[in-house]
Amino acid sequence: MSAPLRTAPNRTAAAPLPLHAVEAAVRRRRRPRGWAWVAPALLLLGVFVYLPLLQNLQYSVMKWDIYAGGSTFVGLANYEKLVDDPVFWRALFNNSAYAAVSLVCQVFGALLLAALVEGLRSERWRRALRAIYFVPSAISLTVAGLLFYFVYEPELGILNALLRGVGLDTLTQAWLGQEGTAIWAVIAMSQWQGFGYSTLLFAIAIQRIPQDLFDAASLDGVGPIRRFFQVTVPLTREMTGLMIIVTLSGAFQVFNEVMVMTSGGPNNSSQVLVTWLYRMGFGRNDFGYAAAIATVIFVLTLGIALLQLAITRKRRVEW
Amino acid sequence: MNNVRLRVCAVSAAVLIGLTACGGGIDVEAADLTAEPEYEGTLSILTKFGGEPLSPYFEDLAAEYTSMHPEVDFEIIQETDQSIKDKTKTLVASSALPDIYFSWTGDYADKFIEGGLATDLTSVLAPDSEWGSTFGAASLDAFAKDGKYFAVPLYNNGKFMGYNKAVFDAAGVAVPTTFEELIAACPALEAQGVEPLAFGNKDGWPGLHFLQQLFAYNVPQDVLEKDFEPATAAWDHPGYLKSLEEFQTVVQECTGTGSDSNGVLYSTAQQAQSSGQAAMYFQEILEFDSVVTESSAITAEDFGIFALPAPEGAEGDPAALEGSPEGMMVNARSPRQALAVDFLRFVTSKDNAERLAGAPYSQPSTIIGAVSDTTASPAVVEGVTELNEASYILGWLDAVTVPDVADAWLAGGEALVSGSETPEEVLSNVRAASDSAE
Numbered sequence: 028m029s030a031p032l033r034t035a036p037n038r039t040a041a042a043p044l045p046l047h048a049v050e051a052a053v054r055r056r057r058r059p060r061g062w063a064w065v066a067p068a069l070l071l072l073g074v075f076v077y078l079p080l081l082q083n084l085q086y087s088v089m090k091w092d093i094y095a096g097g098s099t100f101v102g103l104a105n106y107e108k109l110v111d112d113p114v115f116w117r118a119l120f121n122n123s124a125y126a127a128v129s130l131v132c133q134v135f136g137a138l139l140l141a142a143l144v145e146g147l148r149s150e151r152w153r154r155a156l157r158a159i160y161f162v163p164s165a166i167s168l169t170v171a172g173l174l175f176y177f178v179y180e181p182e183l184g185i186l187n188a189l190l191r192g193v194g195l196d197t198l199t200q201a202w203l204g205q206e207g208t209a210i211w212a213v214i215a216m217s218q219w220q221g222f223g224y225s226t227l228l229f230a231i232a233i234q235r236i237p238q239d240l241f242d243a244a245s246l247d248g249v250g251p252i253r254r255f256f257q258v259t260v261p262l263t264r265e266m267t268g269l270m271i272i273v274t275l276s277g278a279f280q281v282f283n284e285v286m287v288m289t290s291g292g293p294n295n296s297s298q299v300l301v302t303w304l305y306r307m308g309f310g311r312n313d314f315g316y317a318a319a320i321a322t323v324i325f326v327l328t329l330g331i332a333l334l335q336l337a338i339t340r341k342r343r344v345e346w
Numbered sequence: 347m348n349n350v351r352l353r354v355c356a357v358s359a360a361v362l363i364g365l366t367a368c369g370g371g372i373d374v375e376a377a378d379l380t381a382e383p384e385y386e387g388t389l390s391i392l393t394k395f396g397g398e399p400l401s402p403y404f405e406d407l408a409a410e411y412t413s414m415h416p417e418v419d420f421e422i423i424q425e426t427d428q429s430i431k432d433k434t435k436t437l438v439a440s441s442a443l444p445d446i447y448f449s450w451t452g453d454y455a456d457k458f459i460e461g462g463l464a465t466d467l468t469s470v471l472a473p474d475s476e477w478g479s480t481f482g483a484a485s486l487d488a489f490a491k492d493g494k495y496f497a498v499p500l501y502n503n504g505k506f507m508g509y510n511k512a513v514f515d516a517a518g519v520a521v522p523t524t525f526e527e528l529i530a531a532c533p534a535l536e537a538q539g540v541e542p543l544a545f546g547n548k549d550g551w552p553g554l555h556f557l558q559q560l561f562a563y564n565v566p567q568d569v570l571e572k573d574f575e576p577a578t579a580a581w582d583h584p585g586y587l588k589s590l591e592e593f594q595t596v597v598q599e600c601t602g603t604g605s606d607s608n609g610v611l612y613s614t615a616q617q618a619q620s621s622g623q624a625a626m627y628f629q630e631i632l633e634f635d636s637v638v639t640e641s642s643a644i645t646a647e648d649f650g651i652f653a654l655p656a657p658e659g660a661e662g663d664p665a666a667l668e669g670s671p672e673g674m675m676v677n678a679r680s681p682r683q684a685l686a687v688d689f690l691r692f693v694t695s696k697d698n699a700e701r702l703a704g705a706p707y708s709q710p711s712t713i714i715g716a717v718s719d720t721t722a723s724p725a726v727v728e729g730v731t732e733l734n735e736a737s738y739i740l741g742w743l744d745a746v747t748v749p750d751v752a753d754a755w756l757a758g759g760e761a762l763v764s765g766s767e768t769p770e771e772v773l774s775n776v777r778a779a780s781d782s783a784e
Contacts, residue, residue: 093439094461180614181606204548204609206766292550293608293760294767309432311749312457314439 080325086318093312105319115320118298121210125217125299126278132218133225134270140222141229142259146251157230160223168220172287175216179203179288206296209289213297217284225270232266233259268339275335276328300324379470383684386417390444392434394672396424399706404693411692418685428549438463445680446690449497451488451670452574452746458675464496465676465683471495477691484739485671485712497673498690501702501709504631504669504733505555506651508725510644513538513625521650525563525592525657532600535625541602544624546610551744553607553759555668556596556628556654558743560589562666563656567738570662574746576783581776585661590769592657594762600626607763620644628654631669631729635708638725651725653732667736670745671712754779 087105091098109115144156163171178185179202187199202212236258244254260267282301285291291298291306298306300320308317393404401424408420423444425433430448437443443463449455458464471478472495473486481499489497514521517538522528532542547553561570564585573579602624603610616636619627622643629637638649656664674693676686692698699713703721710717710730717730733739744752758772767775 092461093435094457094463096441096461179609181603181609183614201603201606201609204606204764206761206764290549292548292757293764294757306753309435311753312435313749 083318083321083325086315087322089315089318091314093314098315101315105316108316109319109323114295114298114303115300117295118300118303121297121299122279122281124210125214125281126275128214128218129221129274129278130271133221133274134267137222137225137270138229138260138263138267139255141226141233142255144226145230145233157227160226162223163220164224164227166220168217168283169287171216171220172284175212175219176203176288179212203289203297204293206293209293209297210285210299213284213288216288217281220284225274228270229263229266232263236262265339268335272332272335275331279324279327279331377465377683379465379467379684379687381684383682383688385415385685387682387685388419388421389446389682389685389689390421390423391674392423392425392430392437392444392447393674394425394427394430394448396426396429400709403702403707407693407698411689443677443679445677445682445686446674447677448672449489449675450672450742450745452741453748453752454745455489455497455675456491459491459496463675463678465678465680465687466494467496467498467676467687468494470687471498477694480694480696480714481712482714482734484734485673488671488739488741489673497675498694499671499673499712500694501711502631502669502671502730502733503710504667504729504736504739505559505628505654506631506729506732507626507654508619508629508634508637509626509650509652510540510619510622510624510648511650512648513540513622517625521652522655524655525560525596528655529595529599536602538625540622541618541624542626543596543600543602544615544618544627545597545601545603545607546612546615547607547760547763548609548611550756550760551742552612552615552628553593553597553763554743554755556593557589557755557759558740559654559668560592560657561586561662561743562668562738562740563660563662563664564589564592565662567663567666570740573780576748576751576780579751579777579780581773581780583661586773587769588657588660590762590772593759594765594769597763605763605765608760631710631726631733632708634725634729635705635723638723646723646725649725651729651732663738665737667733667739668742669733669736669739670741673712748780748783750779750783751776 086098088100088102089098090101090104140160144153144160147153147156166174177183181187181199181201181204184202186202190196190199200208202208240258240262241254244258249257280301281299282305285297285299285302286305289297291302295303301324304317304320304324307313307320389408391404391408395401395403404422404424408422412418412420421444423433425448434443434447437447438461449458449464455464469475471481471486473479473481473483478486478495482502485499485502486495489495489499509521513535517531517534519531519534522531535542545552565573565583566585569583569585573581573583597607598604601607615624615627616629616633618624619629620637620639620642627637634649634651638644638646653667656662674690676683676690680686694711694713696713696716699711699716700721701707702709703711703717703726705723708723708726710722710726710733717727719727722730740746743755747755754776758767758775761767761772762769
């Protein structure tokens with residue numbers, strides 16, 4: 028409750044204040060109180076989000092010796108080193124491959140699967156399939172990584188055993204031990220783990236579409252494929268936009284599964300930006316360079332998020 | 347609006363400048379390590395004994411020490427071989443390094459010494475001192491720098507070829523005395539239905555262990571030591587190229603996994619020998635009692651060891667061995683240095699050293715006489731004896747070189763296994779890493 032506006036005493040002869048002046052006065056009165064409400068959140072954000080960001084930026088222009096405890100200002104040297112680092116570019120390529128595959132599988136593939144599941148007449152089947160698809164997402168990435176390490180193991184792994192079982196011995200290999208296949212094997216595991224969660228989110232989005240729209244489309248003689256493109260896709264656009272942001276940002280922040288399954292090897296072939304950052308910081312004691320890589324990751328993910336937010340805001344659909 | 351932006355930029359710049367001014371080391375007065383310590387407070391320890399069967403060792407000793415000195419308690423952080431590097435760096439970076447912490451030798455230890463984080467223990471640990479004289483001199487020297495002693499070596503470690511005597515006998519193969527004989531023996535061993543040599547290089551360092559032992563044979567000691575320092579390194583001795591080629595030969599000719607070995611864990615290879623599926627496995631002394639257990643297919647009688655044999659006509663030292671002691675340092679910034687030293691004296695007493703050498707720990711203690719037939723398994727005793735008789739002990743390749751060079755060797759070793767790079771290309775990358783690290 029805000030206090031009633033006090034007017035000047037004995038102003039009976041004066042004209043009443045115009046409305047905009049009253050509103051301005053109210054805004055002035057309320058402003059300090061608004062700040063008071065948001066101050067704790069702003070303080071926490073400042074201390075735990077923006078201060079570390081600034082610190083990271085500071086470290087990225089320093090050469091930091093954690094043992095001696097000193098640091099030297101080196102300007103943009105860490106960023107110049109980054110441009111000449113072939114493993115950095117390899118990692119960026121791997122992250123981009125991760126993003127591309129995740130977009131196809133965890134956004135478009137998951138939307139298609141969710142539409143198929145939600146299109147089933149039997150509620151029992153719909154529930155059962157949602158549960159089945161969601162199970163891998165309930166497994167932590169670390170556990171899933173270890174599990175797939177044994178799936179991919181060249182001698183004892185189930186994948187090579189299956190290939191041998193169907194007479195495809197020539198295709199068997201050390202999936203995580205060969206430079207050409209290591210990152211793709213990790214990406215495949217990641218899709219298996221995340222696919223169900225995306226499908227479930229799209230299923231929820233499809234359930235929010237009024238049934239009338241599907242019925243109307245059916246009455247107009249629209250087939251399932253056209254119904255998918257003309258009803259489901261446009262009316263799940265917000266969820267699709269959100270999933271694209273989450274998937275792309277996530278693809279540039281991948282760490283756990285690569286660390287567990289390959290540690291970035293063999294010969295750095297499966298390094299991604301965060302594992303390379305980690306190796307530079309904790310392996311080579313080059314925390315300044317690691318901070319420069321972190322800055323690049325931040326800029327990339329922020330750029331993706333801003334771009335996607337701008338696109339989805341323009342294309343918002345209401346019904 | 348422009349004013350707001352200007353203010354934001356100004357504040358950001360001010361914060362950045364302010365932050366840049368932070369940091370720096372902490373000066374702590376040097377403690378008198380010879381004085382009687384104050385038996386009170388909490389001693390923090392970072393060990394590499396995480397997991398079974400090793401974790402009870404320090405826990406039990408800490409409990410015993412507390413029973414003798416009730417005012418002393420402990421905070422023990424136990425890590426594994428793989429995780430301790432990251433944990434240590436995190437603790438260093440956050441100025442939270444414990445009072446006592448684990449260290450390897452070589453460049454790894456030098457970082458702590460040069461950074462002023464390792465207490466100079468010379469006054470109590472020099473080889474001619476009462477406490478220092480209980481250690482093998484070579485293990486003390488491994489942690490010495492400029493004539494000063496900076497760490498308490500806890501146990502010795504070395505790399506040997508463990509072999510299954512029964513399989514060798516069945517194949518009619520004698521213990522090879524040259525590298526060429528080793529390669530020639532592999533087809534006969536394979537004919538017994540086992541993998542001649544189990545090898546898992548997923549972590550990269552098992553390959554480096556082969557390389558470093560071959561370097562010791564193919565490259566003279568003075569050249570090696572010059573090349574480990576970026577300021578004097580050339581990495582151009584022909585012995586390096588020869589070693590890389592020999593490593594590729596042993597991977598391709600003797601291992602069952604060949605170029606797929608980067609996809610196999612070292613523990614899988616260890617298990618292959620333990621279950622009798624492999625005739626040989628190149629392993630550390632610390633692994634002997636993990637391979638031969640009560641439930642393993644290979645028995646203690648059938649388990650033998652030999653040094654990886656030297657190639658014929660090698661230019662280096664055929665009696666050199668790869669190995670290194672591992673030990674504990676005392677934090678130079680700790681206010682409890684004297685107490686930390688007292689606890690380490692207790693840890694390395696004859697009784698506790700024998701306890702470390704015996705089952706279930708099986709760590710070859712550096713204390714003279716602690717490893718014997720009564721305390722350790724025959725293979726461990728043999729390994730330690732050979733290590734003590736070696737003409738020269740060469741530390742692990744990823745510990746004696748600076749991190750950039752170690753990383754180049756790690757990637758190069760994996761590339762040699764998968765065949766994606768030639769020995770020349772690997773060596774060229776190592777030289778580039780060494781040049782940039784100067």
